[in-house]
Amino acid sequence: MSNIKQYQYPKVSPSSQHGAVLIVVLLFLVLIILAGVIAVKQSTTDLRLATSDQINTLLLQSADNANQNIEQSINGSSDEEIYGDMLSITGPFGYFILNPDSSDDEYVFCFRPRDRFFDINRTSILSSGGSVLGSNNGYCDPTEPEDYVSSRNASMTQVNISLTPASADAEVFKGYTTGQDSSSVSSQAYTFDINNTAVLPAYADTGIGSKNCFEQTSRLDTVTDSEDSIGGCMTAAGVPSAVIYEQANVENQSQRTKCVEFGTGGGLLCTLPSS
Numbered sequence: 001m002s003n004i005k006q007y008q009y010p011k012v013s014p015s016s017q018h019g020a021v022l023i024v025v026l027l028f029l030v031l032i033i034l035a036g037v038i039a040v041k042q043s044t045t046d047l048r049l050a051t052s053d054q055i056n057t058l059l060l061q062s063a064d065n066a067n068q069n070i071e072q073s074i075n076g077s078s079d080e081e082i083y084g085d086m087l088s089i090t091g092p093f094g095y096f097i098l099n100p101d102s103s104d105d106e107y108v109f110c111f112r113p114r115d116r117f118f119d120i121n122r123t124s125i126l127s128s129g130g131s132v133l134g135s136n137n138g139y140c141d142p143t144e145p146e147d148y149v150s151s152r153n154a155s156m157t158q159v160n161i162s163l164t165p166a167s168a169d170a171e172v173f174k175g176y177t178t179g180q181d182s183s184s185v186s187s188q189a190y191t192f193d194i195n196n197t198a199v200l201p202a203y204a205d206t207g208i209g210s211k212n213c214f215e216q217t218s219r220l221d222t223v224t225d226s227e228d229s230i231g232g233c234m235t236a237a238g239v240p241s242a243v244i245y246e247q248a249n250v251e252n253q254s255q256r257t258k259c260v261e262f263g264t265g266g267g268l269l270c271t272l273p274s275s
Contacts, residue, residue, distance in 0.1 A: 055200065058200070059242035062242075064244055065111075086118070092161045096163050097250070106125070107125055107160070108158065109124070122137050123138040126217060149198075155198055158230070164191040195218035203239060208236055213239070217230065
């Protein structure tokens with residue numbers, strides 16, 4: 001009689017084998033989907049960061065370009081027409097220098113570098129009471145193609161200029177020209193606050209309800225609600241924006257020659273400097 005024992009192995013049905021394979025495949029699919037979702041989120045985050053950097057760069061370049069043009073016009077030749085416009089009584093600097101009652105006002109114009117960056121006939125003057133003096137066409141308008149910095153109609157820059165408010169820490173005789181006697185001052189230096197606000201109107205409406213953000217002041221010391229300032233209003237409206245602040249010293253130099261007695265007689269001989 002044989003001592004060999006016979007063993008019977010459990011039989012696995014084909015249906016249970018297919019079920020196990022299906023579970024494994026599903027697990028792999030879930031892992032692949034999770035990996036794909038993570039990769040998409042990472043790429044989206046990287047894209048947002050890149051887009052944000054590009055927007056900030058574009059806005060800063062647009063705002064700084066306005067500063068460069070203003071500096072060149074003031075420091076350039078006095079024979080240039082733009083120089084005369086800037087320092088005329090209706091210009092952004094001459095208005096404050098030649099008008100003693102303008103210390104609380106704000107001069108506004110839209111920077112248009114594609115033509116002539118400053119148009120003296122398209123300006124607005126915002127008074128301390130909130131009213132606009134003169135024409136009301138100095139504010140940038142997103143519906144006007146010529147108000148954009150380039151033909152791509154992407155960004156626009158508005159310039160707000162005002163006198164720097166007096167401070168208790170201000171240097172004594174700061175407004176006097178160095179080397180002149182205060183009793184006979186013929187030249188005076190003025191300090192201006194220049195706020196350039198660059199925006200991308202395509203991303204959102206540049207207003208909150210009936211409030212036009214471009215018509216808000218840039219003088220933060222005169223408002224209690226940030227939305228009443230141009231930068232704060234743009235932020236609240238969700239418009240990508242950047243504000244560059246610059247303080248500029250502009251000196252009004254007048255040539256004056258003191259007449260002195262020469263020889264005998266009661267007449268005065270004056271020699272004017274040659275231009």
